[in-house]
Amino acid sequence: MTTPVVTPDPDAELARLTDIATPYAVRAAVTLGLPQLLEDGPVTLAELTAATGADEGALGRLLRYLVAHGLFDEVREGYALTEVSRRLVGDDGAARRAWLDLSGPGARMDAGYAGLAAAVRTGAEGYSVVHGLPLWEDLATRPHLRVEFDALMGADTERVAHLLATEYDWTGTGDIMDVGGGGGILLAEILRAQPQLTGTVFDLPPAAAAARAHFARSGLSSRAHAITGSFFEPLPVGADTYIVSRVLTDWNDAAAQRILRHCVDAARPNGRVLIAEVLPYDTAQAPTAPYDLQMLVVVGGCLRNSEQFAALAAAAGATVASVRRWPSGLMVIECRPL
Ligand SMILES: C[S@@+](CC[C@H](N)C(=O)[O-])C[C@H]1O[C@@H](n2cnc3c(N)ncnc32)[C@H](O)[C@@H]1O
Numbered sequence: 001m002t003t004p005v006v007t008p009d010p011d012a013e014l015a016r017l018t019d020i021a022t023p024y025a026v027r028a029a030v031t032l033g034l035p036q037l038l039e040d041g042p043v044t045l046a047e048l049t050a051a052t053g054a055d056e057g058a059l060g061r062l063l064r065y066l067v068a069h070g071l072f073d074e075v076r077e078g079y080a081l082t083e084v085s086r087r088l089v090g091d092d093g094a095a096r097r098a099w100l101d102l103s104g105p106g107a108r109m110d111a112g113y114a115g116l117a118a119a120v121r122t123g124a125e126g127y128s129v130v131h132g133l134p135l136w137e138d139l140a141t142r143p144h145l146r147v148e149f150d151a152l153m154g155a156d157t158e159r160v161a162h163l164l165a166t167e168y169d170w171t172g173t174g175d176i177m178d179v180g181g182g183g184g185i186l187l188a189e190i191l192r193a194q195p196q197l198t199g200t201v202f203d204l205p206p207a208a209a210a211a212r213a214h215f216a217r218s219g220l221s222s223r224a225h226a227i228t229g230s231f232f233e234p235l236p237v238g239a240d241t242y243i244v245s246r247v248l249t250d251w252n253d254a255a256a257q258r259i260l261r262h263c264v265d266a267a268r269p270n271g272r273v274l275i276a277e278v279l280p281y282d283t284a285q286a287p288t289a290p291y292d293l294q295m296l297v298v299v300g301g302c303l304r305n306s307e308q309f310a311a312l313a314a315a316a317g318a319t320v321a322s323v324r325r326w327p328s329g330l331m332v333i334e335c336r337p338l
Contacts, residue, residue: 025065027107030100032059034072035081035088042077095155098148105149109135109298116297123252125300135299136204146206150183157182157246160278160330161189168274168324168332170194170241177202177239179231179263180247184211186276187243188218201226202235231259235266242267245276250301253312260316260335268337273318275309275333309333 029035032052037043045063049056063079066072073080081089088096099106108131115126128134139146164186174197178187181201191197201211203226211226218224227236232255235242242263248256263273279291295301304312310320310333318335325331 021065022069023110025062025069026071027100027102027110028062029066029071029085030088030097031102031107034063034079035085035093035097038072038079038081038085039089042075042080044078048079095152098152098155104152105139105145106152108138108145109294112298116293119297119300123300126297127299140204140206143206147210150207150210153246154183154185156278157185158189160326160328161186162193163326163328163330164274164276164332165190165193167326170197173197173241173272175199175239176241176243177235177266178243178245179203179235179259180244181211181226182207184214184224184226186245187211187224188214188220191220191223192218198223198225200224200236200239202229202231204228204230231262233262235262237266239266240271241274242271243274243276245274246278248275248301248309248312249277249295249303250299252300252302256301257312257315260312260318264313264316264318264335264337271337272321273313273335273337275313275331275335277304277309277331279303279329279331306331306333 032054034048034052037048037051043051045056045060048054048063049059052059063072063074067074067079070082071085073082087093088100098104101107109127112125112127112130112135115129117126118129119126125134127138131138133141139149170190176187176190176197176199178184178199178201181187181203184201187199187201191199201208201224203211205228208226208228211224212221215221215224215226229235231244231247244259244263247259251259260273260275267273292303295303306320306323306325310323313320313333313335317338319338321334321336323331323333
């Protein structure tokens with residue numbers, strides 16, 4: 001049973017729950033580049049206006065709002081970063097800003113929340129209600145957003161790729177197929193760490209092109225390839241390890257099962273399938289985590305714990321040989337065809 005939450009001021013709490021100004025004000029500040037402009041110390045409103053080309057009156061209103069909400073500070077010399085907005089500068093900050101920039105794919109996915117009620121009614125994604133097309137088709141019509149999307153995904157995957165590359169036991173593997181492998185970040189990291197391996201990214205055309213370019217830049221073109229196709233069709237056979245990284249969470253059970261079945265069928269009889277997911281917290285908390293709703297609304301997917309993945313694997317004709325979880329959120333489930 002859940003403990004009832006005691007709310008001291010229900011009106012204030014409702015206002016807090018329904019506030020839309022603050023999430024967009026923070027995103028506007030990021031889109032205008034304000035955190036970086038303040039990185040070296042306080043800057044006056046006039047200087048910020050000149051640097052951003054914004055309307056001075058409107059920029060002053062945005063800054064005052066964000067000072068009142070703790071994102072920035074107002075000091076004698078102008079506006080300054082706080083401990084909170086320091087999280088938006090530097091190397092780590094760049095990845096956070098990429099998700100928040102209103103001109104990028106992160107904010108486009110966030111805008112999909114306007115389709116949440118529709119997604120709840122149908123159980124399918126709500127992104128297309130807002131943007132006219134489901135995410136993957138929308139990205140196919142907007143190549144620059146697709147490039148930025150692959151970079152966003154790649155930055156998250158890059159944080160954990162070395163763990164799979166170096167701590168997983170690759171004995172018995174010669175050739176890998178990374179199914180829905182995106183821009184090739186994970187496969188490149190594995191091949192760098194395991195010079196005896198070769199591999200192929202299998203993904204939609206724009207992602208495969210990005211992967212090919214990444215392999216060329218990384219000097220891996222002789223061992224790393226990229227091919228195009230849909231994982232809803234049978235997959236090329238021949239690899240001995242099929243990886244599905246951060247893919248199954250994008251899909252409902254029926255679709256995820258189909259993708260997994262294609263991996264399992266291609267891996268038969270002696271290959272293996274590695275399900276990799278990067279979850280921002282313990283999946284036990286999934287039902288109350290925003291990420292689960294985000295998966296529903298953006299792509300019609302859902303978070304799963306290791307038992308749910310094991311059930312998917314069984315339905316796809318495989319058994320789970322091992323489950324490993326790292327503190328960074330990486331979970332790797334090794335499946336073997338039955
Ligand atoms: C969330 S991204 C994960 C990318 C990468 N595996 C990673 O771990 O960073 C999901 C990937 O699935 C790919 N995808 C979506 N629909 C697909 C389809 N029908 N066939 C093949 N790939 C698809 C997308 O293009 C995208 O690269």
